[in-house]
Amino acid sequence: MSLNINILICLFLCGEVPGIQSFEQVPWLPCQLVDESVTFNDEGHAETEYQHRDAGLQFGHPGDSALNPNKITFLVTGSKVDMRKYIEGVMAHQLRCEIRRYNTEGLQMRWPGLGAQEHDIWFTCTIRHTDGVFIITSFLRHTPATPTPGQAHYRNWAAIADRAALTTSTVMLVLTRSPSVRVGLVKQQSLHCQFDVDHKAADLTVEWRLQRHGERTTLFSHSSHSGQTKGSGVPLNAIGRGNASLTLPLTKQSSEGTYVCLVSVPPLFGSHDITLHIMEPPRVSLNVDSTIFLVDRGEQKVVCEAEGYYPLDVEMEWFREPSGGGGGLLPEKLDTVLYSSHRHHQDGTYSLSAFFLLHAFLHNSGSKYFCRVSHSSQRMPIRKSFTLIVTEYDSWNTALWLFFGFGAILVMVAILFVMLPRLSSARKANQVGTSSYLTCVSSFIRSIYGIRMVYVIQRNAYLQILSLQQ
Incomplete structure (x- = not known):
């Protein structure tokens, strides 16, 4: 039976079952659980060790049996937040899934959603498209059957067995469809950031920061609790619809850097880095x-x-x-x-x-x-x-060049011989009026232009003869 289930899962993931093509139709997705264990060295400093363990996301209902009982199963049950609808049409083999424990930094509070408890355990599930099309981070809430004091603290997390099945609920997610952006100079660019929360009137904070050359600048911030807004680029009515995308002014060289979209609903804090590259082709x-x-x-x-x-x-x-x-x-x-x-x-x-x-x-x-x-x-x-x-540079080519060259020189000398005496006499004689003098000058300029045209015509004729010889 277990072998048949594994074969079925493989067929799902490979898209070989008729009608099963995209992620929203796949009931199970392989993941890596990056587990952490904290120890203390002889000097009393904490050291964290990471262990990569085989796990999977299974979408269903509370009480469902694990489709792959040989791996750690995170059973994602009914919630108002469904990560699958944000990445519709994507093939399962194009996705990379990673699950980590989430540390609330000592903040102990009950999540406002239905069924939440103060002793809930949190996980983050990050799904990346292999071609960099999007990154989505979901927050999974798990309520243990028997609360363990202090297990929410990262130094005292409860161990997870190799074949454990944890029932979870997705309560919040943060998504970007532009994890890496390439744009030219003097262009307008929008950086995508989207979020979803399982309850209304959340204590929500949205921020955008720019990290560049070791410096961090806050570009925009909005708090639904205080109603304060600083900066620009994100319409407030869009935030109400879960859209926190930032519109940049016309790009310039200093626009390049790492932009960070941060969405916070206590005790959860989600963010995505978006790298903006300025690219101008030569x-x-x-x-x-x-x-x-x-x-x-x-x-x-x-x-x-x-x-x-x-x-x-x-x-x-x-x-x-x-x-x-x-x-x-x-x-x-x-x-x-x-x-x-x-x-x-x-x-x-x-x-x-x-x-x-x-x-x-x-x-x-x-x-x-x-x-x-x-x-x-x-x-x-x-x-x-x-x-x-x-x-080939031969005597025939030399003769042609001398003919055209000396011809142009003779024409220039003849024109200068005729025009220069006239211009000189007209300038010396007071009887010549201004208009007559200008007429002489104009004639001289036209003569020079005529010399140039003769030279160009002769040069083009010479090149044409050379090309015919080829």
């Missing part, structure tokens, strides 16, 4: 076009620029892929790359340059060079590339 650019034309043994400085990234951990590399894929060879990492220092900008972001002197050789013609930038804000590296076209 903007990557090259100082060259997608294709570079160079003559054999020519040179050109090539720069890869990564701008506006945060945090500082960026990696920039240059690679070369041979023409035609290189027969399946891997890209070659360039070892002649130089780097600038990190430049820190006023908005808190950084910039970095990686550059090298490109030497053109005929056997490298058609090769592709690419800059690869890796940053913690990006799942995949960013790549920017160009293709190198190398032209």
Whole structure:
């Protein structure tokens, strides 16, 4: 019979039973009970030892038999607070469960909920999603059949047998669906925090704190008992519905840190840490076009620029892929790359340059060079590339270059020979009015622009001839 129960539980957890797919349909969830025992050393100092024991959560009714009698069972019975409804649709194998004893720090008081006693024993049950989607902490109340004096104190907790079954009730929970947040600069971000209590008009306190560089700052606090509220970011009407989520102002570099959501209903005190990471991806650019034309043994400085990234951990590399894929060879990492220092900008972001002197050789013609930038804000590296076209430096190319070069020089000399005497004579002669002088100057400027256009046209024609030769 015990074997059949274990097989059934396994099928439940693996999602192989028809119709049983998500956590709210699973009657039993494996957990680790992290038990504590306190001893005193020779110097009188308390030392705590932790023991991990196999246990499980079983959802049902008082008096139900344990589904797995070989493990410690925490039977969670009917309560107004049901942890399962907050994580609906999640597969059981995606959950990690941990149960710990809860120390009320010497505060002895009767919980206001139905059936509570002053000698109740408390446990916390923390369930985490394996992908970091959420963390939920529930407080379990157990009423022992025979009260043991002092057993509520952490130094005198009663032992739990290996196959014990403890009937409990969930009286309060605290949940966050944003245990780790990544956000860019100048963005508005909400940090999720939710809670539930099994009775109304609870003596409730909600706080938000920021821990950064060893300093702790209180951002918001509200006490239902005193009615006092300090800070902002959490609407009071939302707290009445169990929503304590904090809305941050526009993010900046100083927004990064650990935010702590605290919910207290005496004698219980629950909290969750939410880590906020500022992540700004780099903007990557090259100082060259997608294709570079160079003559054999020519040179050109090539720069890869990564701008506006945060945090500082960026990696920039240059690679070369041979023409035609290189027969399946891997890209070659360039070892002649130089780097600038990190430049820190006023908005808190950084910039970095990686550059090298490109030497053109005929056997490298058609090769592709690419800059690869890796940053913690990006799942995949960013790549920017160009293709190198190398032209043989022969007498024909030399003649073409001399033709176009000397042609441009001759045109410039001719225009200057014609315009400069006119401009000089117009300036010396008083008979020339201001408008005539300005006309001469304007003509001279247009001539200079014409010279530039001639040079550009000739240069483009030369490059076009080179590309046709390829």
